[in-house]
Amino acid sequence: PRPKDFPPGPHGIPIFGNALQLGKHFCKSALDLQNQYGDIIGVRMGTYWTVILNNPEDRREAFSKPEFCGRVGFNPIMDTTVEALNSGLAFSQGVKWVEIQRFTLRTAL
Structure with missing residues (x-):
């Protein structure tokens, strides 16, 4: 589950989190997520929660x-x-x- 008070973001898949979703074009993917979730996005890269600042x-x-x-x-x-x-x-x-x-x-x- 997403940590308490963690920024909003997409749901990831087990083990990989959002790493596959962000893919090779990380910057473009982050900008696409910005339109949906705002300037500060919380994602999971593998087993680590990460914040993207757009x-x-x-x-x-x-x-x-x-x-x-x-x-x-x-x-x-x-x-x-x-x-x-x-x-x-x-x-x-x-x-x-x-x-x-x-x-x-x-x-x-």
Whole structure:
């Protein structure tokens, strides 16, 4: 079941959650879901609940807060993917996250 006070979103399927629904074209799928559920969407990627922020202001606010620095570990299947993506803002942690976050706020947002 969806966690209490979790953002609305589509129902997933057992084991995979919404991962197959979001598919290869994640950004397009997220925008389609935005039309149905709003700017903040709750989905399940495998066994992990995840929030998608479609509004740039929401992303700016979230990535400017240190509470977003720590990330929940992924399952073993995802570990190799996460290792490859570890330099990104969404997947980095600690000092590396702070450095990337500062750079992103100065240049991209």
